Amino acid sequence: MAEILVYVDHVDGAVRKPTLELLTLARRLGEPVAVALGNGAADTAAVLGEHGAVKVLTADASEFADYLVVPKVEALQAAYEAVSPAAVLVPSSAEGKEVAARLAVRIGSGIITDAVDLEAGDEGPVATQSAFAASFTTKSRVSKGTPVITVKPNSAPVEAAPAAGAVEALTVSFSEKATGTKVTSRTPRESTGRPELTEAAIVVSGGRGVNGAENFAIIEALADSLGAAVGASRAAVDAGWYPHSNQVGQTGKSVSPQLYIASGISGAIQHRAGMQTSKTIVAINKDAEAPIFDLVDYGVVGDLFDVVPQLTEEVKSRKG
DSSP: OOEEEEEOOEETTEEOHHHHHHHHHHHHHSEEEEEEESTTGGGGHHHHHHTTOSEEEEEOOHHHHHBOSHHHHHHHHHHHHHHOOSEEEEEOSHHHHHHHHHHHHHHTOOEEEEESEEEOOTTSOEEEEEETTTTEEEEEOOOSSSOEEEEOTTSSOOOOOOOOOEEEEOOOOOOGGGGSSBOOOOOOOOOOSSOOTTTOSEEEEEOGGGOSGGGHHHHHHHHHHHTOEEEEOHHHHHTTSSOGGGBBSTTSBOOOOSEEEEESOOOOHHHHHHHTTOSEEEEEESOTTOGGGGTOSEEEESOHHHHHHHHHHHHHHHHO
């Protein structure tokens, strides 16, 4: 059976959920071989093995932390040359897409980004993507070289599938280009205790209708009652009401949760581009003609300042 290379997204050995989803998809195509790089890489083997990785290639070097993405690209290229996989799967984070694009150029292959599903085809993996604000679903495959595919979070379930998970050291030789841009400092992001926006199963977002930074407390209260992440539209971010790191949309982050609740968001194409692949979409807006209602599964025409607090209290009461 063909081997499928899976790039591991982890933090000091703690594997992030999108990687486990990739292993589920990789098993549809062949035998997953995981590539874990950086501090704690060897510690990922147990979890990766539990979720289907037959082999875990690991490498740890200061270059992975001290420089930008090129050392990771060169390590992934070394893994590609060692394994000769049928496909390379990478999480669709900002860094993941850059790593994938650079790898595709180096190995002379085609690339597909932001896939929401994968299936085996007679001529290689077939990727499903959503386009034009979810108006169309496309299926495509790479016709040149080994497919390099990035997959959006929440595109597949996390499924246990115990495999060997054998750890092998990956030998990497870094070029001069790998150390051309050095990281001089880092500032840890302040933790909110909420899920990571792009990985969350539920996202509650606020827009222009929230009408002020102080009013985002209403959005946060609903999110906390649901165990959700908090998002914001570009209008809210540009007004300074919420951090840019929480922006959902074409110039922000793309999310694909099981449930997306849009409060006071009109539904401009820029915002829709970032949340159109959500499984279930609920909108709360007092304008019955708002474009967001063309996209949603459920819509509430009403003032968010009345509706959202009532929804929060209902969630809390049902939880006990």
